Amino acid sequence: MEQNRLRNILMTLVLALSMTRAALGQSLITNSGFESGTSSWNFYSNSSAAFAADAAGNSSPRSGHVTINSQGSNVQLFQTEFLLEEDAQYTLTFAAYSNTGRDFSVSVQKHTSPYSMYGLADQTFNLGTSWQTFSVQFTASGFSGTTSDTRLRIWFAPFDVAGDQYFIDDVVLTKAGSNGSAPAIASQPANQSVAPGQSATFSVAANGAAPLSYQWQKNGSNINGATSSSYTTPPATASDNGLAFRCIVGNSAGAATSNNAILTVTATSDPQTPFRGVPFAIPGLIEAEDFDNGGEGIAYHDLEATNQGGAYRTSGVDILGTGDVNGGYKIGYVQAGEWLEYTVNVAQAGTYTITARVAAPGSGGTFHIEMNGADVTGPRVVPNTGSWDSFQDVVMSGIALNAGQQILRLSLNANGTTGWIGDLNFINITSGGGSSNTPPTITTQPSDQSVAPGETATFSVAASGSSPLSYQWQRNGGNISGATSSSYTTPAVSAGDNASTFRVIVSNPFGAVTSNTAVLTVSGGGGASVLANSGFESGTSPWSFYANSSATFDNNLAGPGSSRAARIVITTAGSNIQLFQTDFPLEANTQYTLTFQAYCNTGHDFSVSLHQHTSPYGSMGLMNQVFDLGTSWGTHSVQFTTSGFTGTTTDARFRFWFSSHSTSGDQYFIDDVVLTAGSSGGGTSAPIITSQPSNQTITVGRSATFNVAATGTAPLSYQWQRNGANIGGANSASYTTPPASTSDNGSSFRCVVSNSAGTTTSNTATLIVGGSSSSGMSFQQRTIDSNNPRNPHCKAVGDIDGDGFVDVLAASSSDFTEGIFWYKYPSWTKYNISGGSFSTDMQTGDVDGDGDLDVIIPKGSSLGNAVYWYENPRPS
Known part of the structure; x- marks a missing residue:
């Protein structure tokens, strides 16, 4: 709907920019600017999402437009089968934004299975809500020679949510040069002449080692966000006449500044006058189609040169008939960047209510109203009214207006999901009005x-x-x-x-x-971590994962305070399942501190080791340290001194070990894995927790006491926390709660112990508050399991896993062979200890004296005469 002449000019500019890029290094991506529609690009979503090339670009008529209707776990825009060379350096640049500012990531990978990465893996880019230019360099790897089994992938999951809209333009992938040359201006920006209300575009072309950066300046000052090879001004006014624009082009080798280009704003012979001959009286109603006389850039600015509706007036504003109240006409085909002006006369200063009569068949765009150049309403949203001819009122109360004749401007800010802002019938301004509808x-x-x-x-x-x-x-x-x-x-x-x-x-x-x-x-954590990508924000590298069963490792879910964390999914249990990192430097006889955050969906534990990476896998000071995980994020810490080697080594493996503790269906989550070196051979030592707080069960009105024990250089300080927040005055090694109520049930308590050398946080202990201890209380029936075992003739109780809570055991009787089951409190997660049929007697006791409860039970009479002892596998 652009005038043909303007469209041709824009396409000429795009072609010129493309030729410039080719001279600097041909892009491997075709249809980089989406000017040929969606050609060469592929889009996939396992949810409701759409891809089109129907939105204006960063500096061109088109861009890639991805709409997320519902969130999915696999939403990607990609292009395939471009040629890469092994060990060659490449530069990727693009422009992008999203309507909510949510991010996306970019990868260059193998197109066909197994989808390995080719040097750029899940690089996250921090998008804003307006166009920005992004750039990254990488070295192609993961293949030999050359390959065209390639995919450039823009990945929207897991950042996107329903309602997000992403806009992408100028996606250029070039092979970087090797001369490292500073920029040189190849084509200077040219002077531009426009009428008031029109925009001017300045362009520059430069040679030099990629990536090149651009910063446009107006009269010697940087223009915020003007960081591409071209810059388009806002609609010009007479006061912009004579402004000077130039561009600074830089790279790692230097910078070059272009010549100044001058903007000339030509005068118009058409004065701005009220369309009806006299200003609109305020209070009063303003018909949208009765904007002032004066023409383009004076009384209005429209992106098309002709009236697309063909009704009422011959100006460039699009006017159509309407069947809404008052009949007559409406303004349609309204786009971001357009505006209309009306001369009005406000009877007296005061507070007014402004009502805009609008329509849109989907989520509309935004607009605001100005008086003599001052925004008086802030951005307002056109609602979804159901159709272009179903109108609703957008009411703006508490608007302060000055008295006298002035110019009211209707400014159109941003398009909605339809690609338009919405249709407008009229603006009605009435005196009075309550509280202001003020944006934040x-x-x-x-x-x-x-x-x-x-x-x-x-x-x-x-x-x-x-x-x-x-x-x-x-x-x-x-x-x-x-x-x-x-x-x-x-x-x-x-x-x-x-x-x-x-x-x-x-x-x-x-x-x-x-x-x-x-x-x-x-600060104060003992130096930088020797482990890379501690928070898994940079993908899964350099972490490695191995399982001799069915298990997976990814970083697709959020951490406790970040967008990424490690996730290990155990589909089937195995004897060797580990997440590890290798080849980092270690100093012998040096104290190290390990901290990390973790949990498991079932509360199952894991162990951590630091040992030799290659055979014979000897311990380096930390071996099979078991950590008691919960079912929500918890912080864990341990100190140790390296041993088993001399001097410095990089033959090291840091390992999370899941096999001894995990079962099928477990999911482990890990984040912020930090391993730091302290002092060599002694000196001040950071705190180490030697006795963790234990879970407590009390009745209403009673108090509970939690205790912690720690070693480390004195003095040690203590800070107890409830549900992650500090408790005032709780600064000793034990903490006693106030008398409990039912609302305290399930509260978590932990202690932060610190000294001059560092800080460590205890495990979380849970407070269980039962009913009142008074007589006459009412018992409530709770179901533990209604499926297995059948005909349960025998049961036992005891703290099987040593977590401070009493668990339940049950077994099937003669003629039923489901076996013995352990139900873990409080979730009553069910674990099968053994199959078979058993008698009506089962007991628990510490048979082997290792500190945990074992199970003793006879076999059922129909299956022979035998008594069995099942040893508890929980580590002592």
């Missing part, structure tokens, strides 16, 4: 925080605007689940959290605003 404004930004390992950090924001205000905190650009209040407190941090960024999106029904970014500094 941040009054106090979050501030940077600095804490020690094991401590928590709190970020806060203050905002004003119409209620209700909602909040969504983000870490490193990804949403934090449940972080939806005006402040956010992190879990206990580790060294791997250092330099993480936090921000918050504040919204209400009238708009949204994103806070500044605050940085978390974690």
Whole structure:
């Protein structure tokens, strides 16, 4: 719907840019700018999502447009079968944004199974809500010679949610040069002349070693966001006449500055006057089609030169008939960047209500209203009214207006899901009006925080605007689940959290605003971790995974305070299942501290070892250390001194071992794995927990006491936490709760122990609060299992797994052979100890004196005469 002449100019610019890229290094990606529609691109989603090339690009008529209707686990846009050379360096650049600012990741990989990576693996890019240019360099690997079994993949899961819209343009993949030359301007920006209301585009071309960066300047000052090889101005006004534009092009070898190009804004001979001869009276109704006389750039700005509706007036504004109230005409085909002006006369200063009569068959776009250049309403959303001819009112109350004649401008901000903003029938302004429908404004930004390992950090924001205000905190650009209040407190941090960024999106029904970014500094943790990719934010490399059964490893789910964490899924149990990292440096006779966060969906444990990577796999100071995991995120820590070698070695393997503890169906989650070196051969030692707090069960009105024991250089300090938050005054090695109520049931307690050398956090202990201990209480029946075993003639109780809770054992009787089952409290997860038929007597006891309960039971009479002892496999 662009005028043919304008379309030809834009296509000429795109062709010129493409020729420039070819001269610098031909892109391996075809249809990079989506100007040929969706050709060469493929799209897949296992949910409801769509891909089109129907939206305006960064500096061209088209871009790739991905709409997420419902979230899926596999949503990708990709292009295949381009040629890569082994060990060659490549540069990928593109422009992108999303309507919510949510991210995506990019990979270059093998197109066919087994889909191995070719040097760029799940690189996450932090998108904004407006066009930005991104660039990354990588070295092709994972194959020999050359290959065209390739795929460039833009991956939207797991970042996207329903309602997200992604926009992508100028996807260029080039083989980088080897001369390392500084930029040289090959084509200078040219002077531009436009009429008021029109935009001007300045372009530059440069040679030099990739990647090249661009920064446009206006009158010598940087233009925010103008970081591509071309820059398009906003609609010009007379005051822009004579502005100078230039571009600074840089790379790692240097920078070059282009010549200045001058913008000339030509005068118009058509004055701006009211369409009906006199200004609209306020209070009063303004018909949308009765915008001022004066023409393009004076009384209105429209992206097409002709009236697409063909009704009422011969201007470039699109006008159609309508059957809505008052009949007459409406403004249609409304696009982002357009505007209309009306001369009005406000009878007296005061508070007014502005009502816009609008329609859209889907989620509409946004607009705002200005008076004499000042935004008086903030952005407002056109609702889904069901069709283009079903109108609704958007009411804006509490709008303060000055008295006298002035120019009202209707500014069209952003398109909706239909590709348009919405149709407009009229604007009605009435006197009075209650509270203002005001979008949020941040009054106090979050501030940077600095804490020690094991401590928590709190970020806060203050905002004003119409209620209700909602909040969504983000870490490193990804949403934090449940972080939806005006402040956010992190879990206990580790060294791997250092330099993480936090921000918050504040919204209400009238708009949204994103806070500044605050940085978390974690200090005092004993130095940098010797393990790479501790938080799994950079994919799964360099972690390795092995299983001699059916099990998988990925990083597709969020961590306790980040967008990624390791996940190990045990489909079938095996005797060798491990996640490990190798070939990192270790110093002999040196104290190291290991911290990590983890949990298991069933609460099953794992062990951790540090040993020689190659045979004979000798211990290096930490061997089969078992950690008691829960069913929610917990922080774990241990200190040890390296041994078993001399000097320095890189023949090391850090290993998580699942085999001795896992069963089929288990899922383990791990994050922030940090291994840091302390002092060599003694000195100050950080705390080590020697006795963990244990679960407590009490009745209503009673108190519970939790205890912890730790070693380390004195003095040790203690801080107890309830449900992750510090308890005021709870600063000793034990903590006694106030008298409990039923609302305390399920609360978790842990202790952070620290000294001058470091910090460690205990395991979590759970408080169970039962009914009142008074007489006459009412018992309630609870079902443990209604399926197996059949005909259960025998049962026993005892703390089988040593977690402080009493578990239940049951066995099937004669003629039924399901066997013995252990039910773990409180989830009553069922485990089969043995098959067979048993008698009506079963007992528990520590038969072998190793500190845990074993099971003693006779066989059923129909299966012979025997008594069995089942040894508890729980490590002592």
